[in-house]
Amino acid sequence: MHMKTSAPGSSLGDSWDPDVAAMVDLLKGAEPLRNLGVDQARKLLESIERPPGPDMRTVRSTSIDGPSAPVPVRVYHPHRVPTENAPALIWFHGGGMIMGTLDSFDRLARELAEATQSVLVNVDYRLAPEHTYPAANDDAYAVACRVYDKPDEWGIDPNRIGVGGDSAGGGLAAATALRARNSGGPPLAQQILIYPGVERRQDRESMRAFGQSPFLTAEDVDWMKNMYLGEDPTTDDEYGVPALAATLTGLPPAIVACGHNDPLRDGVEEYGRRLQDAGVPAAILRYPGVGHGFVMQTANFTRARRAIADIGALAAARFSVLA
Template identity: 65%
Template structure:
């Protein structure tokens, strides 16, 4: 006699701090239900404790292919006044939300953990600005910091790219484009749970596609707002998982939570990087969902993850 099989999707055992966030959350359903403006208001309204103190925080505006691009440069206490390592950083938000304000805390955390100057890029958002606008602005920001490294107290040989979620996708695409166009040499890529593909039928997507932090419906909606509705028009910069070859890319660090629906796509990309001969560190954090780096103020394991990634980044820069 066969035993009935339970086909109920698995649920992660959330870290206690993450479980407390879920218990306090008033969110129900997908972001699509509140719309673009509602999602933006919700993100910008979150109050976060002040982040680590910096030597300096300076705003700049640079010329870009679609107009001026606001940047914010964070110099942490550990960074020397000259020839400091740097990360050109792209914030998350599904390509439709996020700002220098809402990602200020994360930028400070990354700068403090890595000892690198963080150049946070306030790229234009969809649906007002669809692909390839944000990708173009990400690449332009890399060029600007490389071209102006000495003036910014940055070592041009130690500039990396990084980002979280949608920003991780932009960082990945920027590394691909710089390789393909013989652009600036990138020292490393630092990717927190990057969104590298449209929704694909992977086990983590089936298991956690209705998670409290990111749903499958969210992914479809936000990807369509930036890339358009027709996957046949996608290319390897808008959807980095489509790229044929990953050879010749800079060393990579990929961090993802066990309960993230993007987990399997992130780890598959990491496997491809290693197979292509790219030095790659892959870190999976138990009890964590999508967006955990933004939860660092209240989640001890998220703070530990940022510290761990930061130590790897610092070692690579050395």
């Protein structure tokens, strides 16, 4: 399944949705993240005010045993989701592997739980530069294994567990799916990859056209990747850089979504096509007029609300056929 919702066009100036263009104007002259540094970038993300997300039946903050220490998680249970044998979505938030918390991604977690009609487990994995590769990957996989091993503790169906993430978290979700396949781990029902970071920066058309986007620059991609993976790409493997995987055969069905104006777009969509070529059912969704990080802006962007609805409907349908 290959779905695209975009129109041709590569100019930054004439291809933003009107509500996105207003934010682009506000962000003109803003310092790139690499100039702010890690501490200020983190403070900036946490300082953004977001309206509360959908009300939940329960929201539970706890922790799950990790490879070296407990991993904090926040578990969202929507009202319409049963309290037993429910589908579950393990979510890894974005933030370039260096920033992001359960608080700054609370609204998105609530929206995704509601849209996918699943119990959502939001994972507070360790961040770089304090914790470099493979710390976050190990946390991600450990949570997936623990949730699968103790489904009754969460009221979930072990045969309907998916993984997903946005941006850096999408890369973690893709890596977790690869690791589960390779290691005989949890039989994941699906993977939801929203503009996932599946590769280091490559010389692609979207990177050239949108690499100076106010939402993500090419140089910031390098800066953040280097802090987590290190500066030597010859040491990379398929878990740190999922695009390096020799084969994608045998992975769970996927939803792969990206904005037309995202510098990561072409690499993301290539990963989606590789999934399709490997026989993996994969919906590739491209949204015009928006850039990187747009699903975090449902309060401001019409296209973000549409994307959450689309992704949620596809994910809920996948969970439903497995019930």
